[in-house]
Amino acid sequence: MKKRLLAMSMALLMAAGLTVGCGGGTADTPATQAPKTQKDGGETTQAQASGGGESGEQVTIRFAGWLEVEEATSQLFKDLIAGFEAENPDIKVETVAIPFNNFKDQVMIAANSGDAADVIMGNDQMMSAFNGAQILQPLEGVLDQAVIDDLIPVYKEATMYDGKLCSVAWMPHPVAMFYNKDLFAKAGLDPEAPPKTWDEMIDAIAKISALGEDENGNRIYGLAIPNGKGSHAAQRFQGIVYSYGGNFLDDTGMPNVETPEYKEAFQFLKDMADQGYMPECVDAKDARSLFATGVAGITFESEMGRNIYRTTSGLGEEFDKSMGVALFPVNKTGESTTINTRHELGIYAQSEHKEAAAKLVEYLLSEEAAVMYYDAQDAMSPRVSISQLPEMNKDEYSRIFNEQSATAKPVKITNALFDNAMSEMSKSMERVLVNHEDIDTVLADLQKTVTDLYK
Structure with a gap:
C-alpha cells in the first residue's frame, strides 16, 4: 500500500509541472476532493469547517514543517506555537514534524490520502510542487486582506500562480x-x-x-x-x-x-x-x-x-x-x-478548519512572531510595515538585508x-x-x- 501511495504521489509531482494555479474550486469547495475523516465520529458542522468552534468549542488544527526537528529552530518553533495558542485559546495546534529531506514527499503522500496538515510549510521549490498538485487553498478572501496588501511586492508576486495567491512568503532569504x-x-x-x-x-x-x-x-x-x-x-x-x-x-x-x-x-x-x-x-x-x-x-x-x-x-x-x-x-x-529564496506558508485546500488555519498563518506573519524569529535567527519579514520597524533593524547587518529585500528577485518556480x-x-x-x-x-x-x- 505504501508503495502505491508513493507512486501516486510521484504522479502528482509530475502533474505539478503541467498544472498552474491553486486548487480550482472556491474557498470552501476545492477542485480536488477526497473522503474527509471525522476523528470523533460525528458530522462535520459548518462552524467546524470554517475553523471556528461554536460556544467557545476548541478546534484542533495541524501544522506540517521541519523547524521542530532541527536543533537550531526547535525551541523557537515551540515558542511561536505557544504564543499563538495563548492568543487563540479556542484553537489547539498539533505539529507534524518531518525532516527536511523527506518533507515534500511526505506532504504529497498525505495530501493524496486526503489527510494533509491544515497549514503547510515549504520552501519555494516545494510550494511550486504542492501548487501544481492543486493541494493549496487560494488565499484571497481567506487571509486578512490587510496582511496580503502589506506583503513586499516581490514576495507577493513570487507566490502567485495564474493570478491567484497560493501561498505567502514567511521567511525571505535575500x-x-x-x-x-x-x-x-x-x-x-x-x-x-x-x-x-x-x-x-x-x-x-x-x-x-x-x-x-x-x-x-x-x-x-x-x-x-x-x-x-x-x-x-x-x-x-x-x-x-x-x-x-x-x-x-x-x-x-x-x-x-x-x-x-x-x-x-x-x-x-x-x-x-x-x-x-x-x-x-x-x-x-x-x-x-x-x-x-x-x-x-x-x-x-x-x-x-x-x-x-x-x-x-x-x-x-x-x-x-x-x-x-x-x-x-x-x-x-x-x-x-x-x-531571494523563501520559506512559505500555505493552507491545505481540503482543510475543514480554514478560518483557524488562516489565523495561524496571520499570527506567524505578525509583528510578535517576526520579532521572536528575528531575535533568534536574524530572520526577515516579508511585510513592508514590519520590515521597517526598529525592532527588525537593530544593527547595520539587518538594515542591509532589509534594503536588499527591495531589489532581490525571486526565481519564478512554476x-x-x-x-x-x-x-x-x-x-x-x-x-x-x-x-x-x-x-x-x-x-x-x-x-x-x-x-x-x-x-
Whole structure:
C-alpha cells in the first residue's frame, strides 16, 4: 500500500509541472476532493469547517514543517506555537514534524490520502510542487486582506500562480555580499568601503587572490561561491544571471538560457576559475567553510550567514570583527539585483478548519512572531510595515538585508521539475569550469534539456 501511495504521489509531482494555479474550486469547495475523516465520529458542522468552534468549542488544527526537528529552530518553533495558542485559546495546534529531506514527499503522500496538515510549510521549490498538485487553498478572501496588501511586492508576486495567491512568503532569504575585512586590509583595500559595483568587486577579488597563501600555507581565494555539485548552486547562480540582466524563464514561462546574459554569467564563472580567483565546483558547505576560516575574501549569502559563519568559524560573535556585509554589487542592471529564496506558508485546500488555519498563518506573519524569529535567527519579514520597524533593524547587518529585500528577485518556480532543471544547469557549470567546454555549446545543450523537462 505504501508503495502505491508513493507512486501516486510521484504522479502528482509530475502533474505539478503541467498544472498552474491553486486548487480550482472556491474557498470552501476545492477542485480536488477526497473522503474527509471525522476523528470523533460525528458530522462535520459548518462552524467546524470554517475553523471556528461554536460556544467557545476548541478546534484542533495541524501544522506540517521541519523547524521542530532541527536543533537550531526547535525551541523557537515551540515558542511561536505557544504564543499563538495563548492568543487563540479556542484553537489547539498539533505539529507534524518531518525532516527536511523527506518533507515534500511526505506532504504529497498525505495530501493524496486526503489527510494533509491544515497549514503547510515549504520552501519555494516545494510550494511550486504542492501548487501544481492543486493541494493549496487560494488565499484571497481567506487571509486578512490587510496582511496580503502589506506583503513586499516581490514576495507577493513570487507566490502567485495564474493570478491567484497560493501561498505567502514567511521567511525571505535575500542574498547579499559578505566580505572578510582582514583580507581586505592585507590586500590594501579599505575594509570599511566594500565594492559597490561589479568592476570594483572583480578588482578586489584579484587583489585578495594575489595574497597567495596564509600563514598556514592555505590558498587564499578572492571569491568562494557555490558553483557546482547540485541544484542549490545553480539556483544561487541565478542571482549572478540577474545582475547581468538575464532571467531563467521567458515571458511564456519556458526556460530561456541560450542568451547573451547567461553567456556573460557563465563567462564570469570561467574567468574567476581560470585565473585562480575562485575554487571550482564547490557546494554551499565548502564555500561557507572557506569564508569562515578566513581564506576567502568575498562570498554571497543570505541573512542566515551571520549565524552560519559564527558557528562554522568556531569563534562565535568574535567572528563579526572580521566579517563585513554589503549590498550585492551593481552590474548590468544599474541596481543591486540579486536573488531571494523563501520559506512559505500555505493552507491545505481540503482543510475543514480554514478560518483557524488562516489565523495561524496571520499570527506567524505578525509583528510578535517576526520579532521572536528575528531575535533568534536574524530572520526577515516579508511585510513592508514590519520590515521597517526598529525592532527588525537593530544593527547595520539587518538594515542591509532589509534594503536588499527591495531589489532581490525571486526565481519564478512554476514547474515541479525546476529542481531537475537546476541540477542540469549545475552539470553545465561543471562542463565549463572543469572540462573547459565551449560556453555556446554548453548553453545550447542546456536549453534543449531544460526545455524538454518543462514540456
